[in-house]
Amino acid sequence: MADRPDVLICDDSLLIRKQLRDILEKTCGLQVVEADNGVNAVEVFRQHWPKIVILDIVMPAKSGLEALKEIIEIAGDRRTKIIVASSAGTEENIKEAILAGAYDFVQKPIRRERIVPLVMGILDDAEGEAH
Amino acid sequence: MFMGLFGEFLLQKGYITAEQLRLAYGSVENARPKLGTLAINEGYMTSDQVETVHSMQVHEDRRFGDIATEMGYLSVEQLEALLSMQRRPHAVLAQALMDRKVLSMKDFNNAVEEYKREYGLRGDVFDALTEDDIDVTVRFCLQGKRILEHDLLMDYVSLFARSMVRFVDRFVVLCPAFPEEDDLASEYLALQLVTQRDKSSMLTAISGDVLSLAALGRAFSGEDITALDALGKAATEEFLNLVNGLFAVNMSDFGKNFTMHPPLGVPASVLEGMEKDLFAVLFRFGDFSMKLFVMDGVPKILEDRLLRDAQDCRS
Helix, strand or coil, rough: CCCCCCEECCCHHHHHHHHHHHHHHCCCCEEEEEEECCHHHHHHHHHHHHCCCEEEECCCCCHHHHHHHHHHHHHHHCCCEEEEEECCCCCHHHHHHHHHCCCCCEEECCCCCHHHHHHHHHHHHHHHHHH | CCCHHHHHHHHHCCCCCCHHHHHHHHHHHHHHCCCCHHHCCCCCCCCCHHHHHHHHHHHCCCCHHHHHHHHCCCCCCHHHHHHHHCCCCCEEEEEHHCCCCCCCHHHHHHHHHHHHHHHCCCCHHHHHHCCCCCCEEEEEECCCHHHHHHHHHHHHHHHHHHHHHHHHHCCCCEECCCCCCCCCCCCCEEEEEECCCCCCCEEEEEEECCCHHHHHHHHHHHHCCCCCHHHHHHHHHHHHHHHHHHHHHHHHCCCEEEEEECEEEEEEEHHHCCCCCCCCCCECCCCEEEEEEEEECHHHHHHHHHHHHHHHHHH
């Protein structure tokens, strides 16, 4: 699993994918893969086994929450952390995501100060556990 | 938002030119209404008293308000009122125009009185407007329009206006516009259906000319967007998605659960035939403008058609 990418960004918005890629790849030097809907998210996850998935809730083809449940099932006991992102940070959405196994919830618009420490913290922890 | 409305009024009435207004907007960040000017304007202090305080400030490193209250020129309540006024948008605009020597305080006051007369504004409504109470401003801008009877849509338009101020342009101006007065002519719509659980959908859409939507996307995203290309369209859709997400959060606080469908970029023709049921509001920001369309209770058959057309358009 040495080639596992760090982050899978899954969002139907080209803007969000670009902005997150700019932050995580260009600024943080992470390896990033993308998907533009829930169906593709599951497929890309199956192919690449990224360490972290950033998953939008409102997406065509398959919602983020449906994709989340499938990814959790596929991942099994492999260490993958899923961060759910949405502009609709209602209590119900956050609760549903966390109950389904999400590691954290991020409110859109996603701020660099929020996402960078969250992602880097997860990767640091994973690194620590590996040694 | 009031700064934009009042700036436009000054322009329409010939108090200032478009160039002067643009330059004033550009300098409002640094314009801080002076307490002495406000105190004279409110009749709390004479110009001699203000001059005395200023001359004392030359020798003492103390604030205007502290000296004026100590000298008995101002009461604490008057000082608090002036400090509150200092933050009001039209006072900031007045200062920016005075700093640039475009208008005197007297001219500005005359314009304020003319504005109040023209719109029949009572003092409390005018105060709410100048305090940038967006709900009041939106109701004021849409007075006489049918949409005022729709509480849900009015809540939505207020939130949209707040988001325009927050994410796009603090000088945005809201103007009523309806399809019968202002047709749907536009090549592109960013559209999103928002469904209330067990109820029908609410339609939300934004449209505008290519340059305006690119400007909206650029201001909102901070990206270098100059055309309505894939990134420009994505930014426009994401802005709508953001507002709708905030709306869902606000509504959930009142026990109303809204589910959002993915935002879509579709041809304007998707809305053809729905003109009479749509409410349209025009937002102007700088040289640009965009229209917001809202409709509560989208008929099921139209909802299905919209989603199908939109899906076809996307694929």
